Amino acid sequence: MTAAVPAGVGPRGPAPGRAGLLSRRLASTTAGHYVIWAVALLVLVGPVLAVAAAALWSTPLYESGGHLTLDNFRDLLGDPTWWRAVGNSFVFATISTLSSVTLGVVAAVLLTRTNLPFRRLLTGVFVLPVLLPGLVLVVGWMATWAPSGYVTSWLELNTVLTFPIDLYSLGGMALVATSVAAPTVFLLCRTTVLSIDSSLEDAARSAGAGPVRALLSVTVPLLRPAITNSTLLVFAVVFEVLGLPLILGFSKNITLVSTYLYDHWINGTSAEQGVVAAGALFLLAFVSALLVVRNRVVGDTGRFATVMGKSSAKRLVDLGPWRWPLAALAAGVLVVLVVVPLVGVVASSLTSIFSPLISPWSVLTSDNFEAVLDNPVWMDSVVNSLLIATVGGLVATVVIALLSLVAHRSEFRMRGSLQQAMLWPRMMPGLVCGMAFFWAFVLLDPTDTLRGSLWGLGLAFAVRSLAVGYSAFYPALAAIGRDLDLAARVSGAGWWRSMISISLRLSIPAMATCFVLLFVSMLNDSDPAVFLVTDETPVMGLTMLQLAATSTGGAVAAFGVIQMLLTVAVLALGRLFLGKRIHA
Amino acid sequence: MPDLTITGLAKSFGDNAVLHDLDLRAEDGELFTLLGPSGCGKSTTLWSIAGLHPPDRGRIAFGDRVVFDDRRVDVPPEKRNCGVVFQSYAVWPHLTVHDNVGYPLKLRKVSRRERSERVAEVLELVELGGLEGRYPHELSGGQQQRVALARALAHPPDLLLLDEPFSNLDAKLRERARDWLRILQQRIGVTTVFVTHDQDEALSMSDRIMVMDRGRVRQVGTPEEIYHQPADEFVADFIGTVNVLDGHVAPGADRSRVRVEGLGEPLLVSPPAPAEGAARLAIRPERIVVHPSGAPAATPNVVTVKVRSTAFLGDHYRYVVVLGDHELVVRTLTRIDHGTELTLELPPDAIRAYAARG
Incomplete structure (x- = not known):
């Protein structure tokens, strides 16, 4: 044995006598894990308990006195308008789900597996509504397709055609919901279509089936899990949505579950707050049940599909002479659903009156944007939203990374429950999330410093967006081999050190993606703010919601365009620096 | 260290x-x-x-x-x-x-x-x-x-x-x-x-x-x-290639003589089988000796086998032969001209005898 390596450069391992020191160090790592776990559970799960408390207490929790009661539930269930709202929500969600699933699945097959002309362009236009703030599109729909809207009026004035659906009815609301939900279905199904082995279709071809027949008899049936998945998901999301029914249901007084809760909170007495909490619990239970069923059926693939651009090397099915008529049909549908509303919102923001009776070119103006810039509340909400999205997004990204590491890369005993806790907020409708934090702040923060601040609002937004970020971050973390941090451990690094210097360092690109997603989502979020916003802390999403619900006109459109431009700018920057397309 | x-x-x-x-x-x-x-x-x-x-x-x-x-x-x-x-x-x-x-x-x-x-x-x-x-x-x-x-x-x-x-x-x-x-x-x-x-x-x-x-x-x-x-x-089976034969040691008999179905004489093994009753005999293909022109007299464990297949594998030849109910693999470095039959010697010290499992 000729020792070519002079030993003794590095210190030797510890002597046996240092075992006490070791166990203390081990204990401190574990203690850190416990603290993280406890805080995470308090913030993620705790607030819901506060809603339950508010629902079961006779007086609002911020008042003294009161007692345990079931009266709030009795009042809720005895209210006929509540039951009408539940019925409306079911009708609305059912129509929206059926139409978006049909449209989404057809599009997934047509745009990914056939030689339809311009399919890349069509795909790009189709998924646009997922990227943009939802309310902006609704404003665009109102400006163009409402009974008094630009295109509807134009058609009536100049052609024999009419737009067959009244936008201010349940059917019209469902149509608007479809334009946003169908791309979600499309993205989920497209992933499956792309992952299906084309040799399965080839086998059908060699058995004698024509190309279209093979597509319909092999690929489409294989889509069933993806269809089930998106059906349940879309139903749950549409059932809870607030902005759309609030804006479109206003004129004909159509109440859904979400608008019922909103209305009773904003316009009701403080005594009604318990009833609203009870209703929120119902909404939470129903949406959670749907999503639990979905997880059972298809596994947990994420409520928010995070799909990166992926090129397909599949052989395309030749549509033959049908390709041009089908392309024209697809383009027509997209013009109605996406292009016209978007053009409409931009046009009404740039004109003083947007009407077919007057040439838009004669009424071009920048007044609408000046009105936005001059309005201190609106500008404040832009600044506040940017603050929340930037600071909150950064903090939330770091927290998500940290929690994911403890949940997936440690030996911590409770890591399983932490994984569950991180998935939990995706079950929470935005309204419930906001209310949960409202009551939690009432219970835990009697000084009200947090509730009235941007921090409180940011916290609620962050919890609501946690699932988006986690869905984007976790796959990247899972792709980083476990060996890499184990190698750091055996090299002499403790758990925290190995996480920070290896795993976290390697997941920086994933954290950046996660940040972009959180930024966009927190920038535009509105529902939780209903319960948390104060005069000093307006945010863009809620301001937009309140404006759109009560007024129309150029200034609202201009505000929407500003919101849209900010979102697109961030996504484009993300694309530029991260080199991939991000779909939230 | x-x-x-x-x-x-x-x-x-x-x-x-x-x-x-x-x-x-x-x-x-x-x-x-x-x-x-x-x-x-x-x-x-x-x-x-x-x-x-x-x-x-x-x-x-x-x-x-x-x-x-x-x-x-x-x-x-x-x-x-x-x-x-x-x-x-x-x-x-x-x-x-x-x-x-x-x-x-x-x-x-x-x-x-x-x-x-x-x-x-x-x-x-x-x-x-x-x-x-x-x-x-x-x-x-x-x-x-x-x-x-x-x-x-x-x-x-x-x-x-x-x-x-x-x-x-x-x-x-x-x-x-x-x-x-x-x-x-x-x-x-x-x-x-x-x-x-x-x-x-x-x-x-x-x-x-x-x-x-x-x-x-x-x-x-x-x-x-x-x-x-x-x-x-x-x-034996996990390391390298090995031929395994089912054998039997009669009660009270010499444990270094193991009977194999289809062979007239029992095979001599050294060291002897660990127990009476069913036994498993393992022998490596390269330890089997081939005698193209017959084995010298008094050589123990000489058997005559039918050749089933021959393969050339570059650095050696591989023969599959039939011995009683068993197939044996035999390796040689040089090619052997043979008819349908071949004379083989299984040296006693090349055979390992194990008690049959279960």
Whole structure:
């Protein structure tokens, strides 16, 4: 044995006598894990308990006195308008789900597996509504397709055609919901279509089936899990949505579950707050049940599909002479659903009156944007939203990374429950999330410093967006081999050190993606703010919601365009620096 | 360098016991190999030594330093001072070769100057001198593996642990890497535990081999012992190729004479079968002697067999012959002109007799 390596450069391992020191160090790592776990559970799960408390207490929790009661539930269930709202929500969600699933699945097959002309362009236009703030599109729909809207009026004035659906009815609301939900279905199904082995279709071809027949008899049936998945998901999301029914249901007084809760909170007495909490619990239970069923059926693939651009090397099915008529049909549908509303919102923001009776070119103006810039509340909400999205997004990204590491890369005993806790907020409708934090702040923060601040609002937004970020971050973390941090451990690094210097360092690109997603989502979020916003802390999403619900006109459109431009700018920057397309 | 002692190591996942009270002792400076099929517990053993997987019971000591003892002592991996080369190499992609190798030294607060010297020294040792500034993706698979090895040797470690380090290399490179690592290990003299499922690797590199199967030790010995005197049929079958014949020792008869169905005379075996009754006879293809023109008289265990197939495999010929109810594989270095029949000699000391299982 000729020792070519002079030993003794590095210190030797510890002597046996240092075992006490070791166990203390081990204990401190574990203690850190416990603290993280406890805080995470308090913030993620705790607030819901506060809603339950508010629902079961006779007086609002911020008042003294009161007692345990079931009266709030009795009042809720005895209210006929509540039951009408539940019925409306079911009708609305059912129509929206059926139409978006049909449209989404057809599009997934047509745009990914056939030689339809311009399919890349069509795909790009189709998924646009997922990227943009939802309310902006609704404003665009109102400006163009409402009974008094630009295109509807134009058609009536100049052609024999009419737009067959009244936008201010349940059917019209469902149509608007479809334009946003169908791309979600499309993205989920497209992933499956792309992952299906084309040799399965080839086998059908060699058995004698024509190309279209093979597509319909092999690929489409294989889509069933993806269809089930998106059906349940879309139903749950549409059932809870607030902005759309609030804006479109206003004129004909159509109440859904979400608008019922909103209305009773904003316009009701403080005594009604318990009833609203009870209703929120119902909404939470129903949406959670749907999503639990979905997880059972298809596994947990994420409520928010995070799909990166992926090129397909599949052989395309030749549509033959049908390709041009089908392309024209697809383009027509997209013009109605996406292009016209978007053009409409931009046009009404740039004109003083947007009407077919007057040439838009004669009424071009920048007044609408000046009105936005001059309005201190609106500008404040832009600044506040940017603050929340930037600071909150950064903090939330770091927290998500940290929690994911403890949940997936440690030996911590409770890591399983932490994984569950991180998935939990995706079950929470935005309204419930906001209310949960409202009551939690009432219970835990009697000084009200947090509730009235941007921090409180940011916290609620962050919890609501946690699932988006986690869905984007976790796959990247899972792709980083476990060996890499184990190698750091055996090299002499403790758990925290190995996480920070290896795993976290390697997941920086994933954290950046996660940040972009959180930024966009927190920038535009509105529902939780209903319960948390104060005069000093307006945010863009809620301001937009309140404006759109009560007024129309150029200034609202201009505000929407500003919101849209900010979102697109961030996504484009993300694309530029991260080199991939991000779909939230 | 300390030796390694493991006593009574046990581990189960739920009801599935992957290690049954395993004992092991690797001597100072030895290259000790854990060999077995996948799922035999060899990796679990290695992870237990490294501290990356706590076993349920048992005791692990490096020299007189106890690193694990029935959960009363469980030194975390970062304090065990092992060097580990992972199957995937686990070379950190965001660090240069220098920083990868220097990482353990940095954690041990070695000064920058000393660290650079040491890194250069270790890289020289693994023949990667001059590549300090490269990133892992700029290196070939073989070079990455040597970076992993350099990193494992940098501290320097008390114990070197290798987890199937060659499995990601192509065949030619693997053979070179094997010889090279063996020479390096002997030069440094670090006690090394090597995990593999590849018998050629195990035979060519090890001082001693421990053959494992389903969480139990089948045999510990030098490569020659393992190959020529396998302790049981599993070891004989797992290492190299072996012909197995079903035999029988009549009650009260001489246990060195084993009857095989279809043979007139019993076969002479040395050493004798361990028990009366059913027996299994194992003989390596290359130990069977072929007598093209008949065996000399008085040669024991001469049999005449039918040739079923012949194959030329480059460096040897392979014959499949029929002996009674059994097929035998025979290897020869030269081609044998034969008719339909062939005369074979099965030397008694080439036959290992085992008690039939179950």
